[in-house]
Amino acid sequence: GGQRRTGACSLVDLVQTVAELGRAKPPPGWKGDSMCNWMDDGKARWKDFAVSEYYGHNIASGFAMLRAGRYKYVYHTPPDRKHPAQRELYDLSADPGEFTSLAERPEQQARIEKMHAALVTELDEDPDETELRCRADYARGYDR
Known part of the structure; x- marks a missing residue:
């Protein structure tokens, strides 16, 4: 049981x-x-969000993710100075396969900013800073 x-x-x-x-x-x-x-305790409260991040080797850039309620926000750090960061937002109730990002929709910008702020708070560091630190470590010979 x-x-x-x-x-x-x-x-x-x-x-x-x-x-x-x-x-x-x-x-x-x-x-x-x-x-x-x-x-x-079946009545105990638990947080309604999860966070994940990955800054591994052999990828163009790292990413961090926040899942809160029905939404999943993914932030891809900039791979270099020529390309901006990429953001994805999915409504997992309407799109469980994550085929259609809502990130470019103007009506979702406030949600994206709120979720990004929550992501940075939970990680204790902006993902861009984490990516830069990982790249510096890698350049010094540390495999990430």
Whole structure:
């Protein structure tokens, strides 16, 4: 007898959850929230967003994503000085396959700005800054 929950979680939440289940103490400063209370108490509140980011090698630029409610916002960092950042916005209720980005629609600009601000807040750093730091590390020989 398991249970199904519809809240969102990020991988950093899984780390905290597994650590709590194993009675381990994560290092100070690790991000994420344990889901143990949420799993044990059907009335417990849980956040309604998830964040993901990737700045790996062999890609033109990194990206960060925020899923909040029915919307998914994806921000692609600029690959170079000639090309601007790219933004995507999907209404996952109407477009679960993510075929049609709403990012160019004027009526969605306020939502995009709000979601981008929430993304930066959750990451504690602007994705552009993270990308620049990763590129500098890579140039010094650190594989990302």
